[in-house]
Amino acid sequence: xxxxxxxxxxxxxxxxxxxxRLFGGFKAVDDVSLQLGPQEILGIAxxxxxxxxxxxxxxxxxxxxxxxRITFDGQDITRVPPYRRARMGLxxxxxxxxxxxxxxxxxxxxxxxxxxxxxxxxxxxxQTRRLREHEAQLAAKADGxxxxxxxxxxxxxxxxxxxxxxxKLVELGRVLMLDPRCILLDEPFAGVNPxxxxxxxxxxxxxxxxxxxxxxxxxxxxxxxxxxxxxxxxDRGRILAEGDPHTVLDDPRVQEAYMGGVV
Amino acid sequence: xxxxxCAIGVIALIYxxxxxxxxxxxxxxxxxxxxxxxxxxVGAYTSGLLSLQGAPLVVCFIAAxxxxxxxxxxxxxxxxxxxDDYLAIVTLGxxxxxxxxxxxxxxxxxxxxxxxxxxxxxxxxxxxxSDIAIFTVLAVIVGLVxxxxxxxxxxxxxxxxxxxxxxxxxxxxxxxxxxxxxxxVFMVGAALAGVAGAxxxxxxxxxxxxxxxxxxxxxxxxxxxxxxxxxxxxxMFGSLLLMVFLEGSRFAKDWVPGVSEVGMASLRLAAVGLxxxxxxLYRPNGLFGGSSK
Numbered sequence: 001x002x003x004x005x006x007x008x009x010x011x012x013x014x015x016x017x018x019x020x021r022l023f024g025g026f027k028a029v030d031d032v033s034l035q036l037g038p039q040e041i042l043g044i045a046x047x048x049x050x051x052x053x054x055x056x057x058x059x060x061x062x063x064x065x066x067x068x069r070i071t072f073d074g075q076d077i078t079r080v081p082p083y084r085r086a087r088m089g090l091x092x093x094x095x096x097x098x099x100x101x102x103x104x105x106x107x108x109x110x111x112x113x114x115x116x117x118x119x120x121x122x123x124x125x126x127q128t129r130r131l132r133e134h135e136a137q138l139a140a141k142a143d144g145x146x147x148x149x150x151x152x153x154x155x156x157x158x159x160x161x162x163x164x165x166x167x168k169l170v171e172l173g174r175v176l177m178l179d180p181r182c183i184l185l186d187e188p189f190a191g192v193n194p195x196x197x198x199x200x201x202x203x204x205x206x207x208x209x210x211x212x213x214x215x216x217x218x219x220x221x222x223x224x225x226x227x228x229x230x231x232x233x234x235d236r237g238r239i240l241a242e243g244d245p246h247t248v249l250d251d252p253r254v255q256e257a258y259m260g261g262v263v
Numbered sequence: 264x265x266x267x268x269c270a271i272g273v274i275a276l277i278y279x280x281x282x283x284x285x286x287x288x289x290x291x292x293x294x295x296x297x298x299x300x301x302x303x304x305v306g307a308y309t310s311g312l313l314s315l316q317g318a319p320l321v322v323c324f325i326a327a328x329x330x331x332x333x334x335x336x337x338x339x340x341x342x343x344x345x346x347d348d349y350l351a352i353v354t355l356g357x358x359x360x361x362x363x364x365x366x367x368x369x370x371x372x373x374x375x376x377x378x379x380x381x382x383x384x385x386x387x388x389x390x391x392x393s394d395i396a397i398f399t400v401l402a403v404i405v406g407l408v409x410x411x412x413x414x415x416x417x418x419x420x421x422x423x424x425x426x427x428x429x430x431x432x433x434x435x436x437x438x439x440x441x442x443x444x445x446x447x448v449f450m451v452g453a454a455l456a457g458v459a460g461a462x463x464x465x466x467x468x469x470x471x472x473x474x475x476x477x478x479x480x481x482x483x484x485x486x487x488x489x490x491x492x493x494x495x496x497x498x499m500f501g502s503l504l505l506m507v508f509l510e511g512s513r514f515a516k517d518w519v520p521g522v523s524e525v526g527m528a529s530l531r532l533a534a535v536g537l538x539x540x541x542x543x544l545y546r547p548n549g550l551f552g553g554s555s556k
Contacts (some may be wrong), residue, residue, distance in 0.1 A: 086435075091436065098430045124414055
């Protein structure tokens with residue numbers, strides 16, 4: 001990597017350039033461009049069907065862009081499969097929690113950890129001391145994250161039995177195992193009680209202070225406004241407004257589209 | 264009577280081995296393999312044909328496992344694109360294709376005539392003793408596979424298999440490539456079925472294509488589902504229970520008047536079906552699968 005591109009990557013971690021995603025003839029995401037700096041928290045709001053989650057899927061790779069370009073750290077990742085994007089440090093959570101329900105909370109985190117050697121079939125039977133130590137380190141790391149997320153109490157509970165809010169936290173914990181540099185949170189507050197929302201916000205801020213960038217999709221506008229440095233409002237697949245949270249939410253076009261002009 | 268019990272025991276253990284293989288594929292990883300019997304057949308024929316060429320039985324058994332495992336590779340690769348019911352249809356079709364191929368390619372497999380006169384395991388020890396020896400060896404192997412499954416389930420590899428079973432897309436969003444794990448577990452399960460086939464061939468000593476019909480696959484599934492898929496206990500006890508029931512109901516005709524031999528066979532299947540429905544309704548995790556997750 002040249003010196004010039006390194007400097008550029010410092011300014012923009014993630015760059016989405018004119019991305020379009022089609023479902024049949026329908027443009028779920030239509031020519032969307034955005035940029036995310038390191039340690040930035042970008043909020044995305046918009047009505048249901050505005051294309052927010054599809055945009056996430058295009059960025060994370062579950063639904064590759066049909067047109068446009070996505071770069072992460074200066075590398076073109078438009079055609080890179082999701083698991084490799086995650087290894088590069090670009091991870092996501094899901095709108096509807098997708099915990100591994102038959103695994104315990106602790107195992108959920110361990111399953112996410114990068115452990116290519118230990119996860120080989122042969123090593124289920126022949127474990128070297130080095131692998132056992134590595135597994136122990138990962139277990140300790142998972143315990144640290146559970147403590148950070150206030151989930152230690154449910155460490156050995158099967159994740160399928162948790163509340164909606166706890167599942168959201170487990171998902172956050174899972175992606176933290178990957179030492180990510182950019183986390184996409186899809187509706188982290190949906191179905192979560194207000195106390196827990198505050199807690200999730202605090203954790204996100206702490207992680208941001210440690211150097212992780214976030215894009216957060218959320219319908220809970222007050223919480224999103226308080227959390228974001230910058231906001232984007234989407235409507236019918238396009239970006240309607242972009243800027244600092246106050247200005248964006250006061251924009252008449254946003255009020256028209258998002259709240260039907262009532263507010 | 265001991266000879267009879269021993270024979271039932273060997274067949275029951277062969278079903279256990281098949282169920283343990285399916286347990287890895289379906290119980291842990293949720294891969295719907297409706298073609299268990301195909302790998303069982305390939306194992307039986309591989310071992311049978313090699314033994315007729317004079318190969319030592321140990322070599323035949325290893326070849327049966329290896330070839331069945333390798334045959335699972337293309338199916339495993341297909342399973343990367345196909346999920347759930349589609350994979351079920353493909354594997355079911357595959358197992359019928361294997362059976363019909365065996366039936367048609369008589370230059371190799373002797374077609375519908377089958378392969379008579381296969382060497383029996385431990386035959387030099389005499390009839391009764393050899394049966395007991397086969398039972399013992401098979402029991403040891405089944406025991407080892409049980410131990411291996413438990414070990415696997417608790418390993419990082421097994422953890423990923425369960426994660427794939429729960430939510431494959433979420434796992435790949437976490438930087439894991441589920442493909443490799445799915446193919447591997449498919450091949451391991453198939454290799455176990457292949458070894459089971461070799462035991463079958465060298466116990467029965469006569470194999471024909473019509474022994475390898477999809478009903479065998481469904482017996483294995485019934486055993487696993489009734490016992491409780493995902494656990495060794497469920498796979499083992501479910502298969503044993505099914506065998507006890509299938510064999511036990513042979514004697515039932517003495518107490519059910521007015522039912523012919525053929526009628527009894529149909530009744531038996533109906534009863535197994537009813538039991539399966541009841542278990543699914545009232546014990547969805549199987550009889551030995553533990554409490555609800």
